[in-house]
Amino acid sequence: MATATTTPVQDQTIVEFDVRTDEMLVNMGPQHPSTHGVLRLVLRTDGEMISEVTPHLGYLHRCAEKIGENVTPIQFIPYTDRMDYLSGMNMNLGYSLAVEKLCGMKIPEKAQVIRVIIAELNRIASHLLGMGAYGLDLGTFSPFFYAFREREMILDLFEEVCGARLTYSYITIGGVHDDFPDGWVERCGQFVEYLKPRIEEYHTLLTRNHIFVERTANLGILPKELALSYGCTGPMLRGSLDREAGDPVWDLRKIEPYCGYEQYDFEAIVGPFPERPPQTVLGDCWHRFYVRMREIPESIKIIEQGIKKYATAQGSHRVELPRHLPPGEAYVETECPRGQMGFYVVGRPGKDMVPLRVRARSSSFANLSVTNAICRGCLIADVPAIVGSIDIVMGEIDR
Amino acid sequence: MTAAEISAALEQEFGARIKSKNLEVLDPFVVIEPGDLVDVCRFLRDNPRLRFELLNCISGVDYLERDAKKAPKAGFEPHVEVVYHLQSFSHKHRFTIKIILPRWKDGKEGQLPEVPSVTSVWATADWHEREVYDLSGVWFTGHPDLRRILLSEDWVGHPLRKDYEFPLEYHGIRGR
Numbered sequence: 252m253a254t255a256t257t258t259p260v261q262d263q264t265i266v267e268f269d270v271r272t273d274e275m276l277v278n279m280g281p282q283h284p285s286t287h288g289v290l291r292l293v294l295r296t297d298g299e300m301i302s303e304v305t306p307h308l309g310y311l312h313r314c315a316e317k318i319g320e321n322v323t324p325i326q327f328i329p330y331t332d333r334m335d336y337l338s339g340m341n342m343n344l345g346y347s348l349a350v351e352k353l354c355g356m357k358i359p360e361k362a363q364v365i366r367v368i369i370a371e372l373n374r375i376a377s378h379l380l381g382m383g384a385y386g387l388d389l390g391t392f393s394p395f396f397y398a399f400r401e402r403e404m405i406l407d408l409f410e411e412v413c414g415a416r417l418t419y420s421y422i423t424i425g426g427v428h429d430d431f432p433d434g435w436v437e438r439c440g441q442f443v444e445y446l447k448p449r450i451e452e453y454h455t456l457l458t459r460n461h462i463f464v465e466r467t468a469n470l471g472i473l474p475k476e477l478a479l480s481y482g483c484t485g486p487m488l489r490g491s492l493d494r495e496a497g498d499p500v501w502d503l504r505k506i507e508p509y510c511g512y513e514q515y516d517f518e519a520i521v522g523p524f525p526e527r528p529p530q531t532v533l534g535d536c537w538h539r540f541y542v543r544m545r546e547i548p549e550s551i552k553i554i555e556q557g558i559k560k561y562a563t564a565q566g567s568h569r570v571e572l573p574r575h576l577p578p579g580e581a582y583v584e585t586e587c588p589r590g591q592m593g594f595y596v597v598g599r600p601g602k603d604m605v606p607l608r609v610r611a612r613s614s615s616f617a618n619l620s621v622t623n624a625i626c627r628g629c630l631i632a633d634v635p636a637i638v639g640s641i642d643i644v645m646g647e648i649d650r
Numbered sequence: 651m652t653a654a655e656i657s658a659a660l661e662q663e664f665g666a667r668i669k670s671k672n673l674e675v676l677d678p679f680v681v682i683e684p685g686d687l688v689d690v691c692r693f694l695r696d697n698p699r700l701r702f703e704l705l706n707c708i709s710g711v712d713y714l715e716r717d718a719k720k721a722p723k724a725g726f727e728p729h730v731e732v733v734y735h736l737q738s739f740s741h742k743h744r745f746t747i748k749i750i751l752p753r754w755k756d757g758k759e760g761q762l763p764e765v766p767s768v769t770s771v772w773a774t775a776d777w778h779e780r781e782v783y784d785l786s787g788v789w790f791t792g793h794p795d796l797r798r799i800l801l802s803e804d805w806v807g808h809p810l811r812k813d814y815e816f817p818l819e820y821h822g823i824r825g826r
Contacts, residue, residue: 309800314809316785352676479703479739482774499739506742578725581676582735582746584706593707593735600725608810612707612735620777649800 274302279634281310287384288645292622292638296631304626304634306619311649319609324350324424324596325572327609332418334611335647337380338588340373340409342647343422345585346611348509349594350424353581354573359566362426363511368439368557369412369422370510371550375446376405377588378543378550381642385540386457388639389466394456401449404442411435426569436558443551443558450547458544464528467536471625471637474534481624482617485590486542487641491534492521503586514560515553520545536640543588543642575602589642590614611650615643653678656700656745663693679733679746684765687749691771694736694745702736702745705772708779709733710786714753714812728753732765732788751788753811767793785810 280291289310295303315334319327324346331346332339344366351358358366383398406416411432413421421428457463473483475491475498483491484501492498502519504512520542522533531537576598584593593612599605618641626637651659657671657680664686671680682690694702711731715724734747751763762783767790768775779790780799787808790796798805807814818825 309798309802312800314785314800317809320810477773480773482705482772482778484704499742501739579675582707584737591706595707595709595733595735597711601720601723607713608709608711610707610709610711616777616781617774620774624773 277631281307287639287643290619290638290643290645290648292634294631294634299630299632301626301629301631301634304623306622308619308645309649311645313650315650316609316611319606321605323604324576324606328423329418329420331611332420333646334613334650335587335589335592335615335644336417337644338373338377339417339419340369340422341377341585341587342592343420344370344510345583345587345592346594346596347422347424348585349581349583349596350572350576352583353579353596353598354577356425356570356572358426358510359568359570360511361430361561361564361566362568362570364557364560364564365427365431365568366422366510367512367515368554368561369409369427371553371557372405372408372439374550374588375547376402378547379405381543381588382453382457382540385639385642386463388635389463391457391460391463394453397449397453397456401446404445408435408439408442411438423569425572426567428569430568431561436561439554440558443554447548447551450544453544458541459528464530464537466636467540467640468528468530469532470536470629470633471640472532472534473539473621473625477621477624478534481621483590483621484614484617485587486520486539486546487590487618487621489519489521490538490542493523493533494521495523503584503591507584509583509585512553515556517549517552520549536636539640539642574604576604576606584612587614589644589647590618592647613647613650615641615645616648619643619648651699651741651743653743653745656743659697659700660690660693663697664690677735677744677746679748681748681750684749684751687747688766688768688771690747691734691768694747695771699741701738701740703739704737705734705768705774705778706737707733707735708775708782709735710782710788710810712753712786712810712812716812730763730786730788732782734768755789762787762789764789764791766791767796769793784808787811 275296277294277296281289291307293305294301315330318330328343331342334342379398379402383395386394410416413419473491478488478491500519500521505519578598578600580597582595584591592614595610596606597608599607653673661668667686669681694700713726714728715721730751730753732749737744755761755763767779779793782788783796784798784800816825
């Protein structure tokens, strides 16, 4: 705890007009429940007001990039699961695409369709957990259980295709590890039908909940220019964009389609929203949350189209990887639930399967760096609301 | 704009200050001197035809073959590259800038090579440069607060250097 010096007051009569509260350093985390893992924030406060937030990272650092320099790409796939452990499939996909781009591989249509279905299911699971945990941060417990009820069904579906419930390593270089088991597609369709009416319930529980709106509206406002300068992407950036002001619909699935996303009919969610509560403004915590919620039905649309495509998709679910990683370098970004996740792979000039360098560009890392800029001037009690709306996963930040 | 047009626009503005370019590879890039970095980056961000508003990634890559027998056939001279991956929000194109540095400044082992910081151009460079300094050992001059970000403050060495030795012990915790 540190105190700032105050000037002694000369005239006793003006004391009550010149009261200066001491600055105080408050340590939050790394074991605070609202920091979503092991994030430590040092808050410099003036009374109840925040004047500076300093995040301290690295409690979960495993130097995955160094590991990537010592193992072959296939062996590195399980490490990518453990980066963003809430959307392991999307992490697998990003790294696989980077290696495939370097090797110049062509992926069969069937593998592409499976990848899209799986990646979108994982996006729903991740957004559901993000929604539930955000409710938890703000003091409401029940959305968390409803979110887990639905997420559990997605995990059951994942368990059927790959045997794992959190760290899948299912999407791999050259395609996916196995084809869907018998009857899986029907069960996936049943789940989608089950989930659709539930989304309206979440909106009733949280989005339009008066207390929730009061806690998140007009808070932690992130203007577009600031978001771009800090490299914020994903729902964080989309919550600050205004389609009517001519901002592009910034979603990598739309602007740089990969895995055949251009054949699917879906929308990228960008404000403004006519149904927003009147207290909210563009770029506040409520908008970031709402963008995530609106992305769930869009993912459902993609899954439904994917199921139709799967029935007629040609080719195998996997192709063989070349024996050697060619020299050169490839940088690929994919749209993960939390933003643009990039993988940069550099091959060795000789005939070798082990890359020279693997770099993971984490979306949460860039999103979190804006915390200090948007927390300044808010109350201590609002810090969990702002940090929660960024929806960070520390495994991805620390890598 | 295509990579060739972006590179042509850079050459038109900076002429011989663009050291080399390679447009045939998967991610086309130009190589520039460290001294020109801030000027080039500001031009890339502010030119209305380029508008690179997003700095996606800064990576430090250490080129070194540790095995003395393999070193002559490694296919590269020992050096360090700092790679900047840029993306335009307005025009949706991508480009890459590279800076090639000696592994150690003035050839003295332990002296980190230096690059000017681009935090004045993109605020996100703050954390990315701290990470590159922390893990790859590149010093960014003019950075407002260049300290380690992922490793603890008293850590020795930069793990993504190829000649990094794993510590046997850290504060009484055995390393292996």
